[in-house]
Amino acid sequence: MKPNLKAIFVMACFTALLYACTGERSKTEPVELPNILWIVSEDNSPFFGCYGDSLATTPTFDKLAKEGILYENAFANAPVCAPARSSIIAGVYPPSMGTENMRSTYPTPDVIRFFPQYLRTAGYYCTNNSKEDYNMIKPDSVWDESSNKAHYKNRKEGQPFFAIFNLTVSHESSIHKSIPAEALRHDPDKMVLPPYHPDTPEMRHDWALYYDKIEDLDGQVAALLQELEDAGLAENTIVAYYGDHGGVLARSKRFLYESGTRVPMIWRFPKKYEKLAPAAAGTRTDRLVSFVDLAPTMLSLTNVAIPEYMQGYAFTGKQQAAEREYVHLFRGRMDERIDLIRAVRDEQFRYIKNYMPHRIYGQYIEYLWKAPSCRSWEAAYKAGKTNEAQSAFWQQKPAEELYDVSKDPWEVNNLADDPAYADVLVRLRNENDRWMRAIKDSGLMPEGMMSIKNKTQPTYDYVHSAEYNFDKIKHAADISTMRDMEKLPEIISLLHDEDPAVRYWGATGCLILADKAMEAKETLLQLLQDESPDVRITAAEALCHMGAKDQATPVLVAALDVDNEWYGYMPSTASKP
Amino acid sequence: MVRVHAINSLEAVGGEVARAAVGKARELVSRQDAPTYERGYDVRAANHLIEMYE
Numbered sequence: 001m002k003p004n005l006k007a008i009f010v011m012a013c014f015t016a017l018l019y020a021c022t023g024e025r026s027k028t029e030p031v032e033l034p035n036i037l038w039i040v041s042e043d044n045s046p047f048f049g050c051y052g053d054s055l056a057t058t059p060t061f062d063k064l065a066k067e068g069i070l071y072e073n074a075f076a077n078a079p080v081c082a083p084a085r086s087s088i089i090a091g092v093y094p095p096s097m098g099t100e101n102m103r104s105t106y107p108t109p110d111v112i113r114f115f116p117q118y119l120r121t122a123g124y125y126c127t128n129n130s131k132e133d134y135n136m137i138k139p140d141s142v143w144d145e146s147s148n149k150a151h152y153k154n155r156k157e158g159q160p161f162f163a164i165f166n167l168t169v170s171h172e173s174s175i176h177k178s179i180p181a182e183a184l185r186h187d188p189d190k191m192v193l194p195p196y197h198p199d200t201p202e203m204r205h206d207w208a209l210y211y212d213k214i215e216d217l218d219g220q221v222a223a224l225l226q227e228l229e230d231a232g233l234a235e236n237t238i239v240a241y242y243g244d245h246g247g248v249l250a251r252s253k254r255f256l257y258e259s260g261t262r263v264p265m266i267w268r269f270p271k272k273y274e275k276l277a278p279a280a281a282g283t284r285t286d287r288l289v290s291f292v293d294l295a296p297t298m299l300s301l302t303n304v305a306i307p308e309y310m311q312g313y314a315f316t317g318k319q320q321a322a323e324r325e326y327v328h329l330f331r332g333r334m335d336e337r338i339d340l341i342r343a344v345r346d347e348q349f350r351y352i353k354n355y356m357p358h359r360i361y362g363q364y365i366e367y368l369w370k371a372p373s374c375r376s377w378e379a380a381y382k383a384g385k386t387n388e389a390q391s392a393f394w395q396q397k398p399a400e401e402l403y404d405v406s407k408d409p410w411e412v413n414n415l416a417d418d419p420a421y422a423d424v425l426v427r428l429r430n431e432n433d434r435w436m437r438a439i440k441d442s443g444l445m446p447e448g449m450m451s452i453k454n455k456t457q458p459t460y461d462y463v464h465s466a467e468y469n470f471d472k473i474k475h476a477a478d479i480s481t482m483r484d485m486e487k488l489p490e491i492i493s494l495l496h497d498e499d500p501a502v503r504y505w506g507a508t509g510c511l512i513l514a515d516k517a518m519e520a521k522e523t524l525l526q527l528l529q530d531e532s533p534d535v536r537i538t539a540a541e542a543l544c545h546m547g548a549k550d551q552a553t554p555v556l557v558a559a560l561d562v563d564n565e566w567y568g569y570m571p572s573t574a575s576k577p
Numbered sequence: 578m579v580r581v582h583a584i585n586s587l588e589a590v591g592g593e594v595a596r597a598a599v600g601k602a603r604e605l606v607s608r609q610d611a612p613t614y615e616r617g618y619d620v621r622a623a624n625h626l627i628e629m630y631e
Contacts, residue, residue, distance in 0.1 A: 101578070103617070333578065336622040338585050359589070366621045448579040533579040541586040544594055553594045559583035560601040560623070 033123065033160040033302055034273045035152070035237040037228055039221055040131075040164060042081070042171040043247030046264035047214050055186065057215045060222040061266065064241065068268030069283045075290040075327045075345060076245035079253055079260030080334060082135035084245045084291055089114045089134045091295030091310035093328065096439040098459025099135040100332035101447050102254075106136050109460040111309050114142045115295035116162060118304045124162045125155035131166040153231070162298070167220050170213045172248045175206045176370040186211040194259070194410045195389045196251055197373075198380040206249055206373035238276070238301065239268040242294075250374040251393055254334045255361065256343045256352055257411045261329050265289070267316075276301055278316040286347065289315045290327040311439060326428075328435045332443055337363040340443055344432045350411065351428030352401035355444075355481050358512045362394045399482050400425070436474065440464055444473045445501045446534035469499050476502045480509025488517060495523045500532035507538035514545040521546045528555045533562050580605065584622040588629070595630045602626045 048058040050065035051072075077093060078084040078100065086099040090112050094100040097109070114134070116126040120141065127150035128143050145154060152161035181188065188204035191211075197203050221241065228234050242265040246252045252259035269277035279285055292312035299306045300317030313321035329343040340355035362381075368374055380386050381394045389412040402418075402425050403411040415421040440463035442450055453462045462468055476494050479487045487509070494506025510517040510524060520542075527539035528551060537559050540552035584602070587595045602623040609620045 333581070333618075336581055336584075336618040336625075338578070338582055359585075363585075364588075364625055366625065446582065448582060451578075534582055537579070537583050537586050541590060544590045549590075549594055553597050556583055556587050556590075556594065557598045557601050560580050560598060560605050562579040562583075 034270075034276065035160050035233060036162045036298070036301065037152070037224070037237050037239045038162065038164045039224055039239065039241040040166045041217050041221075041241075041243045041264075042131075042166070042168050043245065043253050044170045044210075044214060044217065044243045044264070045246040045252060045259055045262060046243070047211065048218075048264055050266070051264060055190065055192065055211055057186075057211070058218040060218045060225065061241075061264070064221075064225070064239070064266050064268055065284075066282050068239070068266050068281060069277065069279050069285060071265040071267075071289055072284055072286045073288045073327075073345075073347065074242060074263050074265035075261045075288070075329065076243075076263050077261075077291050077327070077329055079245050079255055079257075079329075079331060081131075081244060082133045083330070083332065085131075085133050086135040087291045087312075088294050089116075090136075091115060091292060091306075091312050092460075093292055093311050093330070093439045094135065095330050095332075095436075095441045095443045096311065096460060096463065097136065098442045098450055098454065098463075100330055100443050102135075102332070102334050104135055104447075106451075106454055107458045108136045108139060109458040112460065113307075114139060115298055116142050118299055118307075119162050119302055120144065122302055122304050123160060124302065125152065125159045127152055127154070127161065127163045129163070129165050131168070152233075160302075162302075165224055166244075167217055169216045169220060170210070170243075170248070172253060172367070172371070174213045175209050175248060175373070178202075178205060178372055179209065181205065184208045184212060185215065194251075195412050196393060196410060197249070198377055198386050198390050200373070200376040200380055202372040202376035203249070206371060210248055235270045235272055237270060238273055241266045249371065250368060250377055251361070254331070254365070254368065256329055256331045256341050258350065258405055258409060259411075261343075261345075276317050278320065287315060288324045288327050288345070288347065290324075290329075293324075296321075326431050326435075328432070330443065333447060335365050335367055337365055338447070339363070342432055342436065342441075342443075344428045344435070345405075346428070348404060348406050349424055349428060350401075350403045350405055351425065351432060352403075353429070353432055354397045354399055354401070355477055356508075357397040357399050357481060357483065358508075360394055360396055361392075400429070402428070433474070437470060440468060440470055441474075442468075444470075444477050444505075446504055448534045449500060449504070449532060469502070472497075472499065473501045473505065476505035477508075480505045481512060483512055485513065485516060488513065488519060491517070492520045492523060495520065495527060500530070500535055503527065503530065503535045504532065504538055507535055507542055511538060511542035511545070514542070517542070518546055521548065524548075525551060528552070533559055578618065580619040581622050584619070584626050588622075588626055591630075595626060599627055599631045 047053050047056050048061040049056045050062040076084045077087045082103050083094045083100050086094045125144050128146040129150040130148040152163040155161050186208040188208040191204050191207040243263040246260040296306045296310050296312045296314040300314035300319035327345050331341040343352045400416040401414045402416040442459050442463045491509035510520045524539045524543050530536050540555040543552040587598045605623045
């Protein structure tokens with residue numbers, strides 16, 4: 001039986017208050033602060049020898065694991081860069097801040113500071129080399145240096161450092177351009193494909209190419225560790241390595257499965273700081289940790305009080321919390337395709353709630369489609385050459401998914417409708433509901449609607465105010481997305497609600513039921529004049545399934561003229577996901 | 578992201594409904610540098626709609 005997390009959280013808050021809770025160093029005892037070298041790779045799942053991958057060629061990671069602590073159950077809360085990094089830098093779940101959608105620049109609430117700001121206050125020299133991508137407006141004074149030249153060597157003599165090196169060699173873009181087969185170092189014929197991938201030459205090529213990139217990554221990490229050694233700093237420096245989310249062939253990055261969210265994470269503590277370590281060198285731990293825990297963990301290691309607003313838990317250091325029972329995961333808009341998914345993972349199972357089950361997983365995304373393997377998968381499906389597991393990606397989603405990842409690591413056997421797992425399903429569904437309520441999940445508002453709220457205040461402030469009808473909106477979303485015809489009368493009643501988010505979910509419920517929701521047609525026609533563009537659009541799409549294309553089409557086309565200067569937008573220079 | 582939402586819906590419906598939006602999508606792409614318009618994702622979505630339905 002694990003300790004009560006709520007009680008632990010309250011104790012942690014109390015402790016934080018005792019520390020005066022403003023990011024000041026704890027004054028309980030003087031300590032020499034450890035340096036921290038933080039190494040981040042991009043878009044890679046644990047394709048390392050030390051994680052049991054026999055195809056991998058990763059001697060550096062394998063050695064690092066022997067010298068450090070390997071986390072078997074480390075998770076990115078989001079399966080894509082910007083929202084994942086938003087959770088890391090703030091220690092707050094992005095759906096709580098309105099930063100869950102891939103690339104947006106919404107305001108940061110006053111209460112939230114980026115965690116390096118606390119470290120700088122504590123005396124650290126903080127550098128970032130170089131990707132930021134926090135998905136919200138960066139406050140001033142986060143870094144001493146943030147550029148591709150940023151380095152701990154520029155600190156003052158005797159000053160502790162926190163230094164990030166973000167390695168891009170394994171980024172998704174690395175498989176966009178095929179190379180000749182003879183130039184590959186890993187043999188495509190020896191690749192072991194996940195059961196959801198069809199066996200195409202392009203798929204084998206991209207898998208082999210990606211293992212080459214992991215090998216390159218291993219070499220770059222070796223260079224950073226050697227540089228630390230040569231500088232005589234290895235004995236004073238904690239090394240923290242993780243991948244920024246899973247990847248990278250289709251159905252990994254951007255998708256809320258193990259392949260998109262489970263990441264490699266290895267930390268090495270020098271003998272001098274072994275008391276700060278959660279376990280002895282060479283340990284493999286199955287403790288559940290996620291990115292929202294990284295900020296409080298950094299504060300825990302550096303003797304800074306963890307502020308109350310942070311939603312993660314320190315998993316090492318002096319403020320280490322009890323082990324989690326669950327990690328919480330989310331997916332919002334991915335580039336130019338809107339989706340809304342939440343997931344809960346415990347030590348054995350993954351529960352997924354699809355709030356847009358009518359949208360297929362395989363919605364076209366320009367950047368994803370640059371990979372030849374992705375295009376070959378789509379072509380195989382269209383040619384009728386994919387089996388059931390390989391076809392599911394291109395079909396409408398179930399309302400809920402449940403996987404036993406201990407037996408089904410690639411998550412192709414959905415147990416949500418299996419009576420034998422009904423108790424597990426309900427337990428994890430309830431945990432998802434509890435979490436969404438606790439963080440005041442803003443994702444239940446369409447992004448356009450949320451952006452309008454941002455005119456006057458940050459989303460975090462709005463959803464934590466009495467103005468946000470979370471319970472009402474959540475109920476509307478739940479009943480509308482289960483494909484349950486018995487709920488149709490209640491779904492139709494939502495269309496008359498005064499809250500546009502509730503009307504949006506009512507229209508979505510009708511859209512999901514399509515022509516079975518004909519009873520709603522007259523009300524949906526009225527919603528074509530709704531004040532909310534998102535409600536108008538959803539009603540119009542639903543009506544296209546009810547023989548009303550003539551009325552609906554002009555509304556959809558006119559929406560392309562809606563001007564949204566307040567909406568977050570992606571800078572044109574930052575096109576790399 | 579109202580425009581992205583609309584284009585997602587248009588493509589999901591497809592057929593003549595999506596084709597009816599091609600002209601407006603072309604306008605959207607042509608004004609992508611206007612300072613009040615988000616650049617990037619709405620344009621990507623519009624380009625795909627044009628490619629599929631013109």
